[in-house]
Amino acid sequence: MNREGPSLVCACPLCQGTAFDVVMNFVNYVNQYNRVSKDMSQYLAMCVSCGAILRLPLEIKPPAKVSDYGEAYYDGCGEDRLSVLRAHVMEGQLLHYKQLHGILHRLTTPTAHRRWLDVGSAGCPTAFDDFEFTTLEPSIDAVVFGQSHFNKDRVKLGVIDHYADDRPFDGIVFLNSLYCSPTPAQSIAKAAALLRDNGMLVISIGNYFVETVSNTPDGRNGHMEDIWRGATMWVYYNRINLTALCETQGLSLKSEFVENSPIHPHQTIRFWVFEKRPPAKPAGFEGGAAKTRDLLDRLLRSFTAQSQAALVALDQPSVAIVGWWEVIDDFWRVHPLRQIHYVVDARQETLRATYCFNGVPLTSFEELAAGVRSGLIKTVVIAAYSRHDEVTQALSRQFAAHGVNIGALTYLMPIRPSPIGRAFDDFLGEKRLVRLLAFEPLLDHLMPK
Numbered sequence: 001m002n003r004e005g006p007s008l009v010c011a012c013p014l015c016q017g018t019a020f021d022v023v024m025n026f027v028n029y030v031n032q033y034n035r036v037s038k039d040m041s042q043y044l045a046m047c048v049s050c051g052a053i054l055r056l057p058l059e060i061k062p063p064a065k066v067s068d069y070g071e072a073y074y075d076g077c078g079e080d081r082l083s084v085l086r087a088h089v090m091e092g093q094l095l096h097y098k099q100l101h102g103i104l105h106r107l108t109t110p111t112a113h114r115r116w117l118d119v120g121s122a123g124c125p126t127a128f129d130d131f132e133f134t135t136l137e138p139s140i141d142a143v144v145f146g147q148s149h150f151n152k153d154r155v156k157l158g159v160i161d162h163y164a165d166d167r168p169f170d171g172i173v174f175l176n177s178l179y180c181s182p183t184p185a186q187s188i189a190k191a192a193a194l195l196r197d198n199g200m201l202v203i204s205i206g207n208y209f210v211e212t213v214s215n216t217p218d219g220r221n222g223h224m225e226d227i228w229r230g231a232t233m234w235v236y237y238n239r240i241n242l243t244a245l246c247e248t249q250g251l252s253l254k255s256e257f258v259e260n261s262p263i264h265p266h267q268t269i270r271f272w273v274f275e276k277r278p279p280a281k282p283a284g285f286e287g288g289a290a291k292t293r294d295l296l297d298r299l300l301r302s303f304t305a306q307s308q309a310a311l312v313a314l315d316q317p318s319v320a321i322v323g324w325w326e327v328i329d330d331f332w333r334v335h336p337l338r339q340i341h342y343v344v345d346a347r348q349e350t351l352r353a354t355y356c357f358n359g360v361p362l363t364s365f366e367e368l369a370a371g372v373r374s375g376l377i378k379t380v381v382i383a384a385y386s387r388h389d390e391v392t393q394a395l396s397r398q399f400a401a402h403g404v405n406i407g408a409l410t411y412l413m414p415i416r417p418s419p420i421g422r423a424f425d426d427f428l429g430e431k432r433l434v435r436l437l438a439f440e441p442l443l444d445h446l447m448p449k
């Protein structure tokens with residue numbers, strides 16, 4: 001182990017496999033909140049043995065540096081880390097632990113399982129007055145915050161891999177935190193070592209690969225950013241390899257169930273309950289890779305099928321497309337539009353003036369205005385995933401200049417803005433459609449005035 005800096009590792013931390021398929025370049029903080037950056041030095045890669053998707057290379061910190069894991073969590077959250085932290089704990093974690101409290105009462109009693117260790121929170125469950133929780137968290141800021149709001153003596157700094165206690169625990173919880181460990185085999189082995197015989201391990205995860213609904217604005221996996229969750233997620237588990245990971249450490253799966261998220265209206269979260277007792281026949285990693293491939297194939301096929309259906313529906317002579325040239329180009333690659341004859345580059349770049357989409361030349365705003373006045377064009381599709389207001393403002397100016405009543409048309413726009421850029425990206429070695437193209441009427445407040 002490198003004592004000063006991180007060790008960079010390219011071996012699967014679940015099954016120890018060393019063969020991977022590169023899924024795509026690692027995308028850091030791309031989500032519906034419009035934060036995006038790509039890190040070209042890291043990859044999202046799938047272990048071909050167990051199907052875990054990992055951010056490679058894994059960075060394993062030496063024991064003296066583990067608080068860096070915690071600081072990294074808040075680094076992408078803007079400048080005001082402490083207010084982000086406060087909201088994260090008081091508006092997020094508190095509700096998750098309230099839900100956990102109810103679940104624990106369904107699973108057991110404070111008499112049967114009194115003493116618990118929680119891995120990866122700022123101390124919320126130490127406030128329970130029945131189950132007695134100690135919490136572990138690698139962010140110093142979060143621990144200081146937790147000690148001032150919850151039970152000062154039982155909110156501790158650290159990671160489970162290096163944690164020691166003089167008494168065994170009756171239960172251990174990883175509530176939406178196991179994916180933050182780049183060393184899950186060690187983390188789960190340590191959890192097994194810290195548990196008493198027949199002690200309980202509870203793990204929860206919510207994302208596409210464990211077959212739950214992500215915390216998207218509309219509850220559907222419409223874009224790739226709905227499934228990648230940012231820099232603190234080292235491992236995307238599936239139902240097969242997570243169970244195999246725990247069962248190889250002497251923990252038997254007792255039950256598995258899905259709950260609604262207490263925070264996001266559409267999101268669901270999967271819970272696993274294990275018991276410390278050797279499984280009669282431990283679940284293996286076989287089938288894990290096929291599971292992940294099937295989920296990825298299904299996602300990409302759904303983007304393609306729904307996108308083609310949407311484009312067929314709008315491929316009408318009465319429709320004009322107005323937007324960013326490169327987005328229109330992407331539309332055409334999913335489905336060459338045969339009935340549409342009005343295609344306007346909102347920038348009106350002279351360099352693009354001679355560009356044709358399968359014989360359809362780019363149209364000027366003046367020609368579009370004439371098409372509207374003649375009664376032919378009734379609908380405008382906004383081809384933009386970002387800065388769509390610039391498109392609608394250009395439309396507004398140009399229609400005014402050419403005497404067109406802007407209110408006489410219907411406007412459709414993509415269902416959501418998205419920071420991921422193009423509809424296609426390199427995915428498993430091919431250019432694949434990585435988002436759903438679907439359209440809805442332009443919201444009133446976005447209408448050009």
Ligand SMILES: [Zn+2]
Binds near residue numbers: 049
């Ligand atoms: Zn693996």
